[in-house]
Structures are given as C-alpha cells and as structure tokens.
Amino acid sequence: MHEIFYDELRKLNVRFMEMGINVSEQIYRSTKAFIEHDKELANKVVSDDQEINGGEIQLENQALKLIALQQPVASDFRTIVSVLKASSDLERIGDHAVSIAKETILVKGNPRVPQIEEKISAMTADIRKMLEQVLDAYVKADEKSARNIAQEDKKIDEQYKVCRDLIVKEMQHETKTAVATSSYLLVAGLLERIGDHIVNLSEWIVYSKNGHLVELNDKQ
Known part of the structure; x- marks a missing residue:
C-alpha cells in the first residue's frame, strides 16, 4: 500500500513540475511577444493557457483522490x-502571462x-530565473534555498x-506613446505580481x- 501511495505522490510531483515548466515558458513567450511586437506569438500564449488550466484541474483531482483514498500521515x-496550493499560484502566474500577451495585441502598431x-525585459529575465530556482528547490525540498529565493523578490x-x-515620466512628457505607456x-505590475506568487511558492x-506557515517577504 505504501509503495502505491509514494508512486502516486511521485506522479503528482512530476505533474506539478511539468506545470511549472510550462508556466515558465509562458512567461518567456508572452514578454518576448510584447517586446518584439509579435502578435502571432501572443495569440499562441493565449490559446495555450487552456492547457495550463486543464493541467491544474487534473493535478487537483489527483491530489484530492490521493488524500481521500490513502489517508496520508502528517508529513x-x-x-x-x-x-x-502551489499549483494555484502557478495557474495565476499563467494568467498574468496571458494578460501580458493580450497587451501585445492591443499595443501592436503604436x-x-x-x-x-529594456527594463521590462531585464525584469522578466530575473523573474524567470527565480521561478526556475524555486522549482528546483521544490524538487529538492530545499527550505534554505526557498527562503533565499523569496528574498530575491525585493530586487x-x-x-x-x-x-x-x-513610465510616469514618459506619460507626463509624451502623448504619442500614451497607448504603449499604459x-x-x-505589464510591469503583472511582472511584480508574478514575483509575489514565486514568494508564495517558496512559502x-x-x-x-x-x-x-511563514511570510518570507513581508512588504508592509
């Protein structure tokens, strides 16, 4: 019975990691589309979001079934x-990536x-690095790394x-870029919120x- 449980738990972790990798790719593609004005890539990000949402539902069903049938010990x-909980944060990150992609479609041609x-691109690179690190910490159950990664959100x-x-300075002095600056x-706000979700993953x-249950980067 224990062998069956841990095999199912391993499958659950694998599914979670697959979801995390897909979400990281969504962040990369959505911001790439935004910076490079690539409407086709942006549309691909939007359409692929259904796969991430479906993956979260399957993961939830698998986890709840494991709890109901196996009655696991506390750890x-x-x-x-x-x-x-972490899969919910990944799903929200995926949603933010879709929102960034939709802005590409809106701003195209302006x-x-x-x-x-350039600032947005650099911010994206650091966020993707954080996400990849937190997924690695998850696989290794590395609490120390998780705590360190959360502190990167301050950057x-x-x-x-x-x-x-x-952006505010540009808004005040230039009207022709109004659509883009908005x-x-x-997009910058969405990236900042993605950082918050990565902190949640660390927690x-x-x-x-x-x-x-800890708060690893209290912003108050």
Missing part, C-alpha cells in the same frame, strides 16, 4: 496540500519606448519602481518541509 499530507522595454520590487517611474505600466516549500 505526506503537508506535501500534498503544498502541491495543491509608438513604443525602447528604454522602458523585483525595486526594478518595478524604477520602471514605473520611467500597457507598460500594466509552500517551507510548509511542506516543517509544517510552518
């Missing part, structure tokens, strides 16, 4: 709960501001503030490891 129960787009917050200030502000790793 294994925490692992399953953390997967459930005057742009390369300096701001994302600073990048957002710099980007926001540039989208820049939205679920800590919970899975020791059962403690």
Whole structure:
C-alpha cells in the first residue's frame, strides 16, 4: 500500500513540475511577444493557457483522490496540500502571462519606448530565473534555498519602481506613446505580481518541509 501511495505522490510531483515548466515558458513567450511586437506569438500564449488550466484541474483531482483514498500521515499530507496550493499560484502566474500577451495585441502598431522595454525585459529575465530556482528547490525540498529565493523578490520590487517611474515620466512628457505607456505600466505590475506568487511558492516549500506557515517577504 505504501509503495502505491509514494508512486502516486511521485506522479503528482512530476505533474506539478511539468506545470511549472510550462508556466515558465509562458512567461518567456508572452514578454518576448510584447517586446518584439509579435502578435502571432501572443495569440499562441493565449490559446495555450487552456492547457495550463486543464493541467491544474487534473493535478487537483489527483491530489484530492490521493488524500481521500490513502489517508496520508502528517508529513505526506503537508506535501500534498503544498502541491495543491502551489499549483494555484502557478495557474495565476499563467494568467498574468496571458494578460501580458493580450497587451501585445492591443499595443501592436503604436509608438513604443525602447528604454522602458529594456527594463521590462531585464525584469522578466530575473523573474524567470527565480521561478526556475524555486522549482528546483521544490524538487529538492530545499527550505534554505526557498527562503533565499523569496528574498530575491525585493530586487523585483525595486526594478518595478524604477520602471514605473520611467513610465510616469514618459506619460507626463509624451502623448504619442500614451497607448504603449499604459500597457507598460500594466505589464510591469503583472511582472511584480508574478514575483509575489514565486514568494508564495517558496512559502509552500517551507510548509511542506516543517509544517510552518511563514511570510518570507513581508512588504508592509
């Protein structure tokens, strides 16, 4: 019976990792589409979101079935709960990637501001690195790494503030880029929120490891 349970738990973790990899790719493609004005790629991001949403539903069903049929001990129960909660954060990250892709479609053909787009591109690279690191920490159940990764979100917050200030300055002095700057502000905000979700993922790793619900990057 234990062998069956741990085999199913392994499958659950594999499904979670597959979802995480897909979401990371969505972030890359959505921001690439936005920066490169690639409407076709943006549409692909939007259509592929159904696969991520379907993956989350399958993962939830699999996790709930595992709890109901196997009645896991406390440590294994925490692992399953953390997967459930973390998959919800991944799904929200995927939703944000779709929103970025939709902005590509909206802004296509309007005057742009390369300096701001460079800031958004750099912010994206750091966020993807954080997500890849947190997925690796999840696989290794590495609480120390999870805590360190969460602190990287402070850098994302600073990048957002710099980007926001540039956007506001552009808005005040240039009217022809109004459509683009409005989208820049939205995209930068979405990236900042993705960073917050990555912090949540780190917190679920800590919970899975020791059962403690913690705030790893209190912004108040």
